[in-house]
Amino acid sequence: MSGEERRGKIIQALKNSDKAVSATTLAKEFDVSRQVIVQDVALLRANGKNIFSTNRGYLIQEDEETTRVFKVQHEDDEVEKELTTIVDLGGTVEDVFVYHKVYGVLRAEMNIKSRMDIRNYMEEIRSGKSSLLKNVTSGYHYHTVRAERVEILDMIQEELQKKGLLAKLQDYEPVDFWGQNNYNE
Structure with a gap:
C-alpha cells in the first residue's frame, strides 16, 4: 500500500470512528510503525485536514458542507x-x-x-x-x-x-427565502 492510499484510509478510519483513534491502533491496522502514522497525520494536516490530537488519539472534524x-x-x-x-x-x-x-x-x-x-x-x-x-x-x-x-x-x-435549466429571480420574489443570500443570478 502506498503512503497516499494509507493516508486516505487513515482519514476514512477517523471519519468512521465515533471516538478518538490512537496512532498505535492505526499503526497495527496498516502494518506500519507508530511514527509512520504520526508523519502521515502531519502530512494530512499540512494538506488542510482538520485532525486533532487528544490524549486518547486522533479525531477528525468533518469539512462543513x-x-x-x-x-x-x-x-x-x-x-x-x-x-x-x-x-x-x-x-x-x-x-x-x-x-x-x-x-x-x-x-x-x-x-x-x-x-x-x-x-x-x-x-x-x-x-x-x-x-x-x-x-x-x-x-x-x-x-x-x-x-x-x-x-x-x-x-x-x-x-x-x-443545459438551459437556470432561471432569473423576478422582482416580486424574496431575495432571501431561508436567511441565506446564496442564490443564482
Whole structure:
C-alpha cells in the first residue's frame, strides 16, 4: 500500500470512528510503525485536514458542507436531467420549493443524493399519485443543493446554466427565502 492510499484510509478510519483513534491502533491496522502514522497525520494536516490530537488519539472534524439555492425552470420531461446533473457532480438535492404569489413559499423535502434516489422519485411521480410542485408556478421552482465544497456548487450551477435549466429571480420574489443570500443570478 502506498503512503497516499494509507493516508486516505487513515482519514476514512477517523471519519468512521465515533471516538478518538490512537496512532498505535492505526499503526497495527496498516502494518506500519507508530511514527509512520504520526508523519502521515502531519502530512494530512499540512494538506488542510482538520485532525486533532487528544490524549486518547486522533479525531477528525468533518469539512462543513455548504448549500446554495438554485432557481430553475424546465418541462416535466427534463426533471430527470436536472436531478442527474446535480447528483452526478456531487450535490444532494435537499428540497424543492416554489414561491407562490398568494400562498408564499411551499416546500417539500427531497434528500436526493444518487441515481437510485432519482429513479425512485421518478417512479413515484410517474405513478400518477403526485404532481410536480413546479407545475403550480409555470415550471419555476427552487432546489436547495448541498455539497462538500463551494467549487462543486459552482460546477453544478455552470452545468445547469449550460443545459438551459437556470432561471432569473423576478422582482416580486424574496431575495432571501431561508436567511441565506446564496442564490443564482
